[in-house]
Amino acid sequence: MSPKRPLPVVVIVGRPNVGKSTLFNRLVGRRLALVDDQPGVTRDRREAEASLLGLDFKVIDTAGFETEAEPTLPGRMRAQTQAAVRAADVALFLIDGRAGLTPLDREIADWLRGLDTPILVAANKAEGRAGEAGRLEAYELGLGDPFALSAEHGEGIVDLFDGLREYLEKDRDAAQEDPEAGPEGPELEHVEVDPDGEEVVVETLGPLKLAIVGRPNAGKSTLVNQMIGEERMITGPEAGITRDAIHLDWAWQGREVQLVDTAGLRKKAKVDDRLEKMSSVDTKRAIDRAEVVCLLLDATRGLEAQDLRIADQVLQEGRALVIGLNKWDVADNPSALYNGIRGALDEGLAQVKGVPLIAVSAKTGKGIDQLMQAAFELRDKWASRVPTGLLNRWFDDAIDAHPPPAPKGIRIKLRYITQAKSRPPAFVLFGTRVDKLPTSYHRYLINSLRRDMDLGPIPIRLITRAPKNPFHRK
Incomplete structure (x- = not known):
């Protein structure tokens, strides 16, 4: 069976609060990205498969483009957006049709004009004719014919289809002509015979669905970047950088993994911000969809009550659990720390004793292979049937x-x-x-x-x- 042909990539770019995440959710057909009235909700770029009137492609939602220096958080977010646009087959530049052009819109357009990536311009929030003035003003950007769009209400989708079709149908036609392209999708199950001569239905396992969870600043995004070998997730000293649950396709030693980085989970009593509550719900949804969950601990802080609450939640949801003890390379008296945490876990998680505890360093990559080996072994047992x-x-x-x-x-x-x-x-x-x-x-x-x-x-x-x-x- 031949491998699945990569889909063409569409990236959505624009300044904060122009409706990029709303359009992303509409194209993928479900509410994946967090959406709120306050600007700057999206930080890491999020990607998913989408379909528009028969065109299949991968769509990427990006953070609002800002012009602050790169060492700052907005600057690191902008670097992620720039990397996504350069790698895309086509970029969809969104402006707010009702607000009209702003100096930041013009600055983004100046940058986009210097790229090889094809650019489409859409005036969003243009319900009825509300954004017509903004659409006409967008001609000044020199990026072709703008079209009106309402991501929230689904207006302008045909114009979006016409704009994208030129770039997406090339890949679709190539896939249809590819003699190596065969039927997609693995066999879901097969029948084996157990030692007693009975037929047993055995599932053929697909990619490992692995979610990384933990308290804020435990190093989850740094670990994910180390795993995939690129600075895909935004990291830094600020707590709570990750807001959405970000899904990434990866391969470990030739075995497929669907990796999910999640927002940090704090004690409920400390969560009073509306956006943080939305992030917490998104993380819990990622746990529910995972097969194995890696709870990442900060070795410099030890095991806290919130870690046990998260672990118990994972097990109550029926997910296999592996625990990574991060920042192992800078921990004091690591041997005593490990033994202490091992004993506390066995006591605090009495319903499932012996949960794997792996010492790792997200900074150096130490322990990642052991962590992944444990995760695959747990998934095999989690998905098993007893004859x-x-x-x-x-x-x-x-x-x-x-x-x-x-x-x-x-x-x-x-x-x-x-x-x-x-x-x-x-x-x-x-x-x-x-x-x-x-x-x-x-x-x-x-x-x-x-x-x-x-x-x-x-x-x-x-x-x-x-x-x-x-x-x-x-």
Whole structure:
């Protein structure tokens, strides 16, 4: 099967608050980028696949273009935007049609004219004819015929299609003529035979979906940049630089990874800013969509209560968890620190003992290979299915070794168990009076499953079911 042909790239550029993220969300068909009335919401560039009237392409949302010196945060944001525009097949320059041209719009246009990247100009916020004056004024920029657009209401989409088609259809036609281009998408599952001769459906795993989470300033974006080998994420001494959950495609030792950098998570009581609340929700959504979550700790600060809250949230969501201990290269007494954190994790995360703890340095790259190896191994266990025969033998042995209790002298009868799903593994336990089964016995069965089936430190769901009583009156 041939690899998927890269999509052409469209980058959206403009000064702050002209509606770039609103247009990005409309093109990708869902609310991926954070949108707010205050300027400067977007900092890192965000990318996703989009489709417009049959044209498929990758669209990149960029930070508002500002002219401050590069060492400043706005200057580092501008450098990211410039890199995205230079690498794109076409750039869409957005202005605010109702506000008309500003000196910053003209400065951006001067820069764009010096590039080889084709440029389209759109006057946004032009509902009805509200932006007509701004559209006509945009002719002064010398970047071709501007068109009116309303990203919020979806007006002007046909004009956008006509403008992009010249640049995007070349790639589509080339892909259609490519003799090596075959059907896309891997086989989702296949059937194997277990040692008992039973057929077992086995999922073919795709790219590893790995989210990097943690408190602000733990080094998440620095780690992501080190992983992918480029300054893709904005980093710096300021806490809370990352606001959106940024998705990146990467390959580790030839294995595909969908990497997500997220905003720092602070204790709820300390979050009173509306934008920070939106970022927190975006991070939690990234956790829910991940397969494995890497919780990054700051070794210079040790393990804090907020770290345990984040770890517990990840496990409650049913995601596999690996913990990276960052800034290891500058930690005091690292051996004692590691042992202390290991013990605190085993005590604070009693429901899943032995979560991998990997010492890493986002600055030097130390420990990244070990972190990724642990993440892939966890994903394999997280997505696994236990053969039915093996599960039945384990169940009989577990019941014999430790029979269920007999509340008020009436024994609970456990009849059989089956695996209902994977990702994470979920098992359904059938029997009578299972509603009386104590939490300690649930824990015994889950721990035995994890140990005897070699499932490792991943979340396991155990659901109890009782047969319906035909004589019970509704």
